[in-house]
Amino acid sequence: MGTFLTQLPALLGVLVGTLGTILATSLADRARWRRSQNVRWDERRLDAYVEFAHALKESHAVALRMTAHLRPGSHSHPIDREEGLARLAESDARRTIVWENLLLLGDEPTVLAAAAWRDAIWQLERLARGIVEAPEDISAQLDGVNEARDGYYRAARRSLGVRGGSVEQSAALRQALAGRTTVPAESTVRVDDV
Template identity: 25%
Template structure:
């Protein structure tokens, strides 16, 4: 028994529809896979950039603290001041390069948080080198501002990367600078 022409056309149409559906499904699935891979690759690059930037910020801060404490006689260093200044200068250069990667990869909120962090770190740099005058209390206020800006940067970077949770808020109480106890003045000493 043979199939009628209409049955043959219906069979051919069903086969063509099945093939077209399979093609469209495979095409869409492949596009989604590629899109996910690109997003993952960019998220990886962003995470590396964010991590490197914060590392560079912290490295410069620690060098600024060492220089400030040496200049103010709080804790003298074996390294001469000129060497400390050169190390700080190099660290700020590397921090600037890391910031440029943030500008290339980050979303608006992260870029703004990085700008605020840069401004706060410059205040610390300037007081450590003597470009900006200030007291020890000013110094501590500037350092507190830097670490608050780092926390803000962390928060915005986490949101940009889609990381759940928070590093601030009720679950994470405010923390202050870890400072040694105040020096005691010896009795009878001027």
């Protein structure tokens, strides 16, 4: 019995060490798994954000081409109404599909900003389709689309943890639309984007 009592502290030490190793390994594995899941979902979220932006930009570009005649001095290439309507229908179908991915993977602020951008483009599409009358000055509507796009990118970048300052384009686009010839050199804006 005396031998057992003298070896008991060593046995307890081995037991505590083994349990500590198991616990530490389990916690490390769990943390590693969470990190890999976060990276996985961030990648998918990025893909959903980009696909949605592409789909909306496609609709926007077609609507701009269909309304080029309403914007004197526009650099958009006019498109035949029938071809434009067909392209709008295709882009609407694509946008509907990518919207579901965005709803599934996006955070609330980004989804709300995406809906605002989508709704602003819908207003331009309604004009392109002839559902609503053309306003005297379409620039306010275009400003709304561009500001909504900026809001979407702000929210998406925040959701993904992207840093690096503002990438907003609406002010530069407004300048270009107003006919100012000077657009900031660091801007990637083209008048065609308006």
